[in-house]
Amino acid sequence: MDGDRIRGGRLDQCGYAVAFSDAHPALTPTQARVEAERCYYCYDAPCIEACPTGIDIPGFIARIADGNLRGSAETILRSNIFGGSCARVCPTEILCEQACVRTAQENKPVVIGALQRHATDWQMRTGSQPFRRAPTTGRRVAVVGAGPAGLACAHRLAMHGHEVVVFEAKAKGGGLNEYGIAAYKLPDEFAQRELEFILGVGGIEVRHGQKLGEQVTLAALRAEYDAVFLGVGQGAVRALSLPAAGASAAGDAASLAGVLDAVDFIRALRQAEDKATVPVGDRVVVIGGGNTAVDAAMQAKRLGAAEVTIAYRRGPEHMSATGFEQDWARTSNIRIRYWSVPIALHGADGTVTGIEFETAGGARELEPADMVLKAVGQLFDPEPFGEILAISGGRIAVDSEGRTSLPMVYAGGDCTAGNDLTVVAVAEGRDAAEAIHRALTNAPATLPADATTAAPRPVRGMEKMANG
């Protein structure tokens, strides 16, 4: 058994650069104009309803067609301050672009995501801020977690003039934008650049290395601040306990070398300065059927793995990865085996050698593997909150305003029920900020008219998705 089946340096530097560059390059100005002109500027546009943050899509697209990129970017960012990353990571094929009337007409939606990127890139290139803060209110709010939910909340609170302190466990902000999203969706340090842009509004202090339950407690935050927002995401992963089988597999399958959680694999890859240092196997099997499974498989392939297989226990229609992502995986030469329930891990000398599946007909099949990535779902870890906060369906229980069971404590994003998407986290963080603002000031639900230099538009709220 040769020991370095799992290794880095499979490609030359140029190969890594290509593999992890922007998966979908930016539109040229001409492409953007031609595409913007495809938009019909619908009345009561279905795409707006399909965007969890309710961006005025025909409005921002018409501004691109008009050559008013500043107005376009502001239209987007007013509803979604993460408009730049959402433009890159949103599964538009199940959101705005699915609802676009051109999908019904000719199965060719206006490429809303790419246009959104065109406008927000312009804004970030200028290095200027589209919004001004309202005069300070003297109110202070603690936000826990510097992910999309926490920062969207912090930004909106800051715009309303409140002082915000963000408590973040990790050394970098951005949440899964920094640690989880596939590298080729957010290349070139985009998460950090966007973070800087968001913090540029002022009034937000981020304190790193501050983990709730360790360095800080909820009780202390409640005592010191006027309100608390929890945007801690889902720290834990669902366990997949498989027995070990095979020749010299001693005891615990979990301790076999080469068996990893997909999110850990991705995190290491995202943080690696030099992708050549990230080890990957020759034959990689990813267990799971979600976008994390697809992302892990795609990135293993890009690191130079010879064969990558996604094994899912049910059929294609049950996979939570979108059809677009599944197709993308297949065209990247990734095999997807359906109806494959993992039964046991096989190993030799403490290293994984394969994984055994039960197929639809009940037959057992052994899939050779020198690396197994588990992507069977993230979980919310209620540990630091369990005692004091009501939990529902394994996550923090909130009402339609984002309120938890504790007064003036709000929550949103992946730590609450609903779709685990960046854009949903942003909407929930933003809406919770509006709710907090209302509670603190009895103010109206919309931004003050003088928040920007342009004419004000109402901010579309969003009903909280499926509450637990």
Added chain:
Amino acid sequence: MADLRCDVGGIRAPNPFWLASAPPTDKEYNVRRALEAGWGGVVWKTLGEDPPVVNVSSRYGAVSHNGQRMAGFNNIELITDRPLATNIAEIKRIKRDFPDRAIVVSLMVPCVEESWRAILPIVEDTGCDGIELNFGCPHGMSERNMGSAVGQVPEYVEMVTRWCKQNTRMPVIVKLTPNITNILHPARAAWKGGADAVSLINTIQSVVAVDLDAMTPLPSVDGQGTHGGYCGPAVKPIALRMLGDIARDPTMRGLPISGMGGVSSWRDAAEFIAMGASGVQVCTAAMHHGFRIVSEMIDGLNNWMDAKGYADIASFRGLANRNYVQWGDLNLNFHTIAHIDQDLCISCGKCHVACEDTSHQSIAKLPGRRYEVIDEECVGCNLCAHVCPVDDCITMVPQPATQERMVWRQHPNHPENAAVVAPEAAI
């Protein structure tokens, strides 16, 4: 295979697509390429007296609309800037090499008989098929009392036309300017002066755009701009109207018309002919796409004529003009109603908001983004059918006649009818 031959005032060509007097017909090199590509004829770029005019650098402006480049086109060029003798020699060679094509020479000289009498024999000597009097150029030449400065005064039009008819055996086409309130006046003057045909429209006075950085009208010549002449697809409706007015005028019955202004396809040409033209001229479309577009024009017209059973140009010439009437002759009891094909509808809501905000509130928005016409409210304005982005999704359905045909003169609201009714009502 339909017979595409055309005859405009005795000038014959193998097909009705001629290049208008403009840069495409500026010199032998272009014209040769054009005729080789299949154009039925050319009207040579307008000749004038020596010394030739000079042109400025930066000459064209254009309107792009929603991705459509050159939807409208504007120029500040003058007539030919080459010596008369050069042009004459080239025209002679062209006519010799392309005897079957219509070679017409456009002319513009000062409004004195001497000038015309001098140039006509020189032109006649080329063997060309006819002349076109440029009474249309709206810029540069008009300030020198030529071009549209003549075309706007019917008496001058008639006078110069007569001089030409008296001094040459060649057929004379009079090219009309649209920069005039009533196109019938100069057209009738040309007819009276003995013109063999009229051609229209020349370009429309225009300022095509403004450069908001430099704060100059476009096109800009060293930071300044001037008005130019507008043409291209945007002006077609204006041309069709003027053409239709002349073709239906009883005092000019039989006057052949060479139509132009925005002709870009066989369909445009067919529309001009149906409105009464004997042939068409093209400039902007050739400048936009090159000479080869004539093959699509010929092919398209031919196939359409075959499909419709029109054997030759004369078989459909003027057919639409018969139905081109005054507003007062329209039937006020005709009613048409919008109908939405729900299977085609993509729920964009454009018909609803257009009707709701700017028409008659006749398209209801129902739950599930279903849009339905409220038949009783619909006035049949067609707006929704125009805004709907889906082909054939909204159709206008003529309603069965419930009342006799009635025109405005017969309507009770007509002032003269009201005048009769009112006193009786007062009794």
